Amino acid sequence: MRKTKPPYIVIDDDLLNNMICKITLEMALGAVQVETFSNAEVALDFIRLNYDDADNDDGVTLILLDINMPIMSGWEFLDSFDAFSEDIKKQFRIYLLSSSVDDRDKEKAKQNKNVIDYLSKPLSKDMVKQIDVPVNRTR
Numbered sequence: 001m002r003k004t005k006p007p008y009i010v011i012d013d014d015l016l017n018n019m020i021c022k023i024t025l026e027m028a029l030g031a032v033q034v035e036t037f038s039n040a041e042v043a044l045d046f047i048r049l050n051y052d053d054a055d056n057d058d059g060v061t062l063i064l065l066d067i068n069m070p071i072m073s074g075w076e077f078l079d080s081f082d083a084f085s086e087d088i089k090k091q092f093r094i095y096l097l098s099s100s101v102d103d104r105d106k107e108k109a110k111q112n113k114n115v116i117d118y119l120s121k122p123l124s125k126d127m128v129k130q131i132d133v134p135v136n137r138t139r
Contacts, residue, residue, distance in 0.1 A: 028128035
């Protein structure tokens with residue numbers, strides 16, 4: 001049985017921000033499937049269980065990832081994510097979504113090959129329209 005892969009994943013320990021992201025995505029794009037995770041380790045497990053090398057033609061999943069989280073930081077998530085095969089990694093577009101104003105975080109994000117861009121919280125409809133990628137999954 002084929003699992004449905006969400007076009008959007010939000011990873012942030014702040015439950016209010018997760019809700020704001022979900023609502024903002026829906027306001028900007030209409031009815032979309034958004035998976036939210038308050039723990040980056042759980043999000044990695046979700047990826048391990050729902051994405052594989054052979055099943056990579058379903059479009060792209062966009063990840064909005066916070067940097068500063070207590071159990072596993074966004075940077076640690078990216079280190080673990082980098083261990084996935086290229087076939088799995090190409091199924092994602094990762095944007096860091098953070099309230100950090102540290103220029104070192106922005107520079108580190110630019111240097112990470114798995115990160116498309118660094119966005120400042122809160123997510124807005126205009127930001128969504130600029131970053132949205134076509135997906136082939138049911139919205």
